[in-house]
Amino acid sequence: MITDWTFISYGTLFHYSLPCITASQLVFVPQEENLLKGVRELNQRHMVSILNALGKGVNAKLHEKQRKLENMNRKSKELGDRIKQVVNEAQSWRHRAKYNESIANLLERSIQQLIAQGTARALEGFGESEVDDAVSSMNHQGTVCGSRSRVPLDHHLKCRACKGKEVSVLLFPCQHLCLCIDCEGSINICPICLVMKTASSQVYMS
DSSP states (O other), X not given: OOOHHHHHHHHHHHXXXXXXXXXXXXXXXXXXXXXXXXXXXXXXXXXXXXXXXXXXXXXHHHHHHHHHHHHHHHHHHHHHHHHHHHHHHHHHHHHHHHHHHHHHHHHHHHHHXXXXXXXXXXXXXXXXXXXXXXXXXXXXXXXEOSSSSOEXXXXXXXXXXXXXXXXXXXXXXXXXXXXXXXXXXXXXXXXXXXOBOOEEEEOOOO
């Protein structure tokens, strides 16, 4: 038989059998979860900041390396261009030296031929004329041979322009030795044969 005392006894027993949980204990679990979540977010932000800093450092290093590489490439190109320029200049000087050597050899042969021709003409008895070579052959007494009247040597060694200074310039293509070094620069036509001067060379008379 169940009486009211029975219900009271069971209710009292149930009440005293529950653990004692305070209000602060009821809200502890949500606070702990929020704290752990905050720590995780803080760690994530910290890791992100570290990664960003590392990324910036790596990018700066890469940029510096790239700049150094570009400078090296630029200097290498400049050095290559300079080497090409020096090689071209050396080749140009080599060609110019060969050209000057050939011109010198040509002038030497021309002077020798001119002297030989003048000597031959003198021996054959040709006299001086305005269309003949500027310098005739000379004998060791200092006079020109081959004419009936012996012409003084100084007359043939005088410049055909100023009539005063000794001849020292050979004209081309006519190969007349008839001007001094001072008059050569202002005269473009040979005063003997009236041929246009294309080149000239100074001759040192011994």
